[in-house]
Amino acid sequence: MVLDCQPFPHCIIRNFIQSDSFTENLQRELLDLNFHEKSNDLYKFNQSDDLKKRKEPHITGLRAALFGLFRSWLGEVLGVELEPTVDVSCAKYQYTDVLLCHDDELEGRRVAFILYLVPPWESSDGGTLDLFSTDDHFQPHSVVKSLVPSWNTLVLFEVSPVSFHQETLLLEWLNPLYLDVDYQSQVQQEFEDSSEIQLKNFLKEEKFKEVSEALRSTDVQWTKQGPPNRRCYEVASLESFPQCVSACWELLCSEAFFLLLSNFTGLRLHYLSPGDEDEEEEKDQEDEEEREATGSSGDTPSANKNYKGMLLVCVCTLPVKKPSTPVCVGELRRWAHGGYTLLHDGDASRAEYALDLLLPLSCPDWQTEFGGFTSYVANEEDEELLMVYPEENSLALVYRDKETLKFVKHINHRSSTLPIGDSCRRAVYDFSFVYYE
Numbered sequence: 174m175v176l177d178c179q180p181f182p183h184c185i186i187r188n189f190i191q192s193d194s195f196t197e198n199l200q201r202e203l204l205d206l207n208f209h210e211k212s213n214d215l216y217k218f219n220q221s222d223d224l225k226k227r228k229e230p231h232i233t234g235l236r237a238a239l240f241g242l243f244r245s246w247l248g249e250v251l252g253v254e255l256e257p258t259v260d261v262s263c264a265k266y267q268y269t270d271v272l273l274c275h276d277d278e279l280e281g282r283r284v285a286f287i288l289y290l291v292p293p294w295e296s297s298d299g300g301t302l303d304l305f306s307t308d309d310h311f312q313p314h315s316v317v318k319s320l321v322p323s324w325n326t327l328v329l330f331e332v333s334p335v336s337f338h339q340e341t342l343l344l345e346w347l348n349p350l351y352l353d354v355d356y357q358s359q360v361q362q363e364f365e366d367s368s369e370i371q372l373k374n375f376l377k378e379e380k381f382k383e384v385s386e387a388l389r390s391t392d393v394q395w396t397k398q399g400p401p402n403r404r405c406y407e408v409a410s411l412e413s414f415p416q417c418v419s420a421c422w423e424l425l426c427s428e429a430f431f432l433l434l435s436n437f438t439g440l441r442l443h444y445l446s447p448g449d450e451d452e453e454e455e456k457d458q459e460d461e462e463e464r465e466a467t468g469s470s471g472d473t474p475s476a477n478k479n480y481k482g483m484l485l486v487c488v489c490t491l492p493v494k495k496p497s498t499p500v501c502v503g504e505l506r507r508w509a510h511g512g513y514t515l516l517h518d519g520d521a522s523r524a525e526y527a528l529d530l531l532l533p534l535s536c537p538d539w540q541t542e543f544g545g546f547t548s549y550v551a552n553e554e555d556e557e558l559l560m561v562y563p564e565e566n567s568l569a570l571v572y573r574d575k576e577t578l579k580f581v582k583h584i585n586h587r588s589s590t591l592p593i594g595d596s597c598r599r600a601v602y603d604f605s606f607v608y609y610e
Contacts, residue, residue, distance in 0.1 A: 180306045180317050182330070189288060189327040190235075196325050199231040200290045203263045216272040221263040236261060247284055247329075255284075266300060274305060274313050286329035289322045296321050302328060343433065346380050346424050357436040364438050368572040369559060372437075375532065375568035380421070385534045387415040388507075388602050395507055404514040406581070407507040418505070425530070425606055426501060434608060438570065440528060442608050503530075503606035508545055513583040516550070529571040529579070530606040533563040543588040545581065545601060552576040563601055 175185040190196045206227075208219035224232055239259050248255045266272075287302070294300070302320040305313040320328060343352060350356055351372060364370045376384075387393075394413040398404050414422060424430055431443040531547060539545065541562055549559040549571065558577065561569045573579075584601075 177318075180304050183304070184329050185320065186327040186329075187323065188325055190325055195231060195234070196290070199235060202227075202229040202231050203290070204265075206263060208263075208265055214273075215275060216270075218270040218272065219265040219267070221265075224261040224263065274303070284329060286327060289324065289326045289328070291322045291324055293324075294322045342420075342424055342427060343429055346376055346421065348374050348377060351375065351433075351437075354436075357433075360437045361439050364570065364572070369561075370437070370570050371561070371564065372568040372570070373564070374566055376421075376566055378566075380417070381534070381566045383417045384421050385602070387418050388505075388534060389600070390415055393418075402515065403517050406512045406514070409505040409507065414505075421604070422503075422505065425503065425532075425604060431501075431608070434528065434530075434570070438528060438572065440572070440610055442528065442610055500609040501606050503604065506603050506605055508581075508584060508601045508603070510584055510586060510588050512545070512581070514579075514581040516578050516580050524575065524609045526572065526574050526610060528608040528610075529569075529573065530604070530608065531561060531569040531571075532604040533565065533567065534602040534604075535565075536563040536601045537565045539563045539565075539601065540587070543584060545584040545588070547579055547581050549573065549577055549579045552578055563603070 174187075177183055177185075190199070203221070206221045208221055211218055211220050224236060227233065227236075236259075239261065240257065244255055244257070244259065291300075296319065300322055302322070303316045304318040304320070306315055306317045351360075360370060360372065388409075392413060392415065394410040395407040396410065397407050409418075411419075411422070428443060434440070435442045533539075539562070545563055547561040547569075548557050549561075550557055559571065561571065
């Protein structure tokens, strides 16, 4: 088995089916199927009907293995719960047939794979599986790897909204410590114990400095928020974001970041994050069906290996169970002397539970007596449950229910004793987001 992440994650398994006679008989059964020509601007080839209901013994045996043990293994490797069904068909490519550059992303699709049943093949015969790099706009750029089809070889791809460029976004922006899986487990344990955590030095230092400096640019357009009986602070216009600020915003809104937050908190903020139910009963039943189906598939006389075209068995997808769209709302805020928010009757969360995220900037010498901290209180009660103070490049996460309210304490005149440049008006910035399960 060969695993490679360039130019995007993929896996190559040679001699996927251990029995040569089974593979040959599988090819024979597939070639006896009815095929329909498929042709448009993207492709030209012949395709069989769905193989889900075929009764041929070797097709049935392969289908049972894919639906059972193979699907379970993939789910464990990817850390996601996959639906118990697999879309399976067979494609037959002959002279001048083609499938041009495309991606495999469709709603709910998680894994795509191909099992090649081809005669001896050379790259000069065409039909290579070309893997493309992407440009700065994440569009296909050039072929960096070509896979030559070979007999009984399975190639699979992880298909996900968490695409190659989003994974790169995390690597580009975040402190590598927070991408370490073992450390994420430690963070999750601490978060589950207290429902809140602060992750210090969250962004890479150079990225954090770049965003902080860009926010002090006069090009950013700020709008004062009111009414005064509810709030007083400024919000940046998304259209006026400098490039690096826009990239940071994209990071916090990305599905890759949803998955990262799921790892930090144990919350299911994205349908690709692991669920709590193992469904052992269903797995045992599927394993038993796989054993029975494989056992009933005896070897029969040799297959037709004189076929000269390229047979792609099982151009398949494994959908994720119960896909849903991640939801978050956010603001980029500017605070100064006189800023605040107040509790309001309509402030109860729109969902039963929510995850608050706060990432402060430009507050290296902030003192608690200045105010400006976020206070969490129980609805209709005076007792403070938690206070989150502004801390430079420290990502704060707080999990709350709909009866927990929050406000930002009034920033008093003491904050003006820390001037920036020629101004005595101390400005503090933060990204404020709310994520919903």
